[in-house]
Amino acid sequence: MDSDIEDFNSVASSDGFVEDGGSSFGGDDSDVQIDDDFGDDAAFETQEKDLKAKKKHFEVDFSVYSPQDIQDQQDKQVDEVAGLLEQPKESTAILLRYFRWNKERLIEQYMDNQEEVLSKAGLGQDMTTSPPRIEIKDDFMCDICCEDGPGLETFAMKCEHRFCTDCYRQYLAQKIKEEGEAARIKCPGDGCNSIVDSKSLDLMVTPDLTDRYHELLMRTYVDDKESLKWCPAPNCVYAVECGVKKRDLNRIVPTVTCDAKHGFCFGCTLADHQPCPCSLVKKWLKKCEDDSETANWISANTKECPKCGSTIEKNGGCNHMTCRKCRNEFCWMCMGLWSEHGTSWYNCNRYEEKSGTEARDSQAKSRQSLERYLHYYNRYANHEQSAKLDKDIFHKTEKKMTLLQSSSNMSWIEVQFLESASKALQQCRQTLKWTYAFAYYLARNNQTEIFEDNQKDLEMAVENLSEMFEKQPDQLAGLKVQMMDKTAYCNQRHIILLDDTAKNLKEENWQFNTTLS
């Protein structure tokens, strides 16, 4: 019963985010004074606002929360429920975590059978009386280190499994630092199910560990809620709430943006991949990485939890797996529920043989379609590569803009069109890239022609703009109006393409040559 989870998604996707914030020349938080006499720029801004005002088919509702918001949310719920159950906050928090923040279910079951709920959640009865404290006991020997000197400081929770504070601390540090546990740290006593509450923890561990502990608690809060997800960008602190459910993902691509302007897909937490639905993205990426060593290793050594999809490496032990993230128990061989599987586990042998032939068949098929695949892959890869090159140019843009200001007597605000162009290029290429993955899985029908036309129009517009973008600074000034037009046109084609694909996806008008899992 052993499982190790690496969330490959969140690690692998650090690259490729379209970041349009944080630039030094005009992000939203820039404090540059804007003069009043540049009428055309003001007009441009309102135009952008107008586009956002109306909700399009490819847009979803979401809200962004800072760590403080999330803490407040938790505190608020704990306060509410603590009052109802007449339990201290620490115990209430443990109860809520045990019920994965399902207040109604907790209250219902608590009212039904208080004792059972308390013991199941790892709380003895009667948490209300004395606060946790460190004590010195006579004739005490710590079962962990065997120290028995007089004046030894000891600690125990209500379960009365008493150990010296050094060992207790070391144990908690091990759990928090090495194992990343927080919400479900058990008493170190053998076979004891008591959960270490936050008050005991605050008393026992050093401030740096307390911070880590509370961070981990926050992680579990977000992880436990289907409607909440962390922004996957490296070191980003925001979480996003979105009502799109897992089952909706074949009909909608929920692209969201955190307050640090990281755009990502709420469904799979990869970088924005509109118009391609998550399941196709997953398939496509798997296919593209077929040759890479990492992909080989992952497919050879890991499987995905059948319930939550976490990538799991079996690093020893028997076939009885318990997913560390969602606690799903399943059989490593057949991936079926362990509970349903008890006495007939050896059916798994047959299953493996069958999937072996399936794998061989699909390999043969993939060879047949290799040519078709390469057509789409080359275009996909080209846009990815071009987006990277455009990004390099984007970084050089600031320099260009300074040059432009000195060479053509344009003011700072007048050269903003370059940044807009760069932004548009990034976003359009990101979308174009995924249209090829999308097209690869698309079966021909009347809709596909419209789609391909849209794709062609956007692609041409993007290539034109990209070409202008590469011009020398002295030429750029003369191209300003043209570039602004082209940028607006790209943005417009971009929206048309996204809206058309999203609308047809919602209405299930697309036919795919594969099943959307």
Place this chain on the structure above:
Amino acid sequence: MSAPLPKRIIKETERLQNEPVPGISAEPHEENARYFDVWVDGPDGSCYEGGKFNLELFLPDDYPMCPPRIRFLTRIYHPNIDRLGRICLDVLKNNWSPALQIRTILLSIQALLGAPNPEDPLNEAVAKQWKENQPEAIKTAREWTQLYAQKK
């Protein structure tokens, strides 16, 4: 070269030698006090009865925060022990508690010999045989015990 031995390990070792558990012996190596040579008797009434099984036990640096590493050296026909002698036992993994000891772990292993659990198999071939034809499996386990688990 190594850090002084923690009091816990010294006490455990002393107690293992002064009050040995019947049917179990654990001797630390002279050159490495964290490495134990272990012998466990097959429990009476089980198909391992009469066998003496040799195991190696190592206490890692973070013991007792981490469980000891244990492996059968003697070949054994058992659904929860694989060909390399590795053991599938909850207390050696998820359910390890620092309050457990070498002696309690060895007792658990002895108990595992008395109660093989083919529902949680590590050695699938053996577990399959155990479920499909238990008398045959028990017979094989007995034969292996006679063949491999005899102290010279």
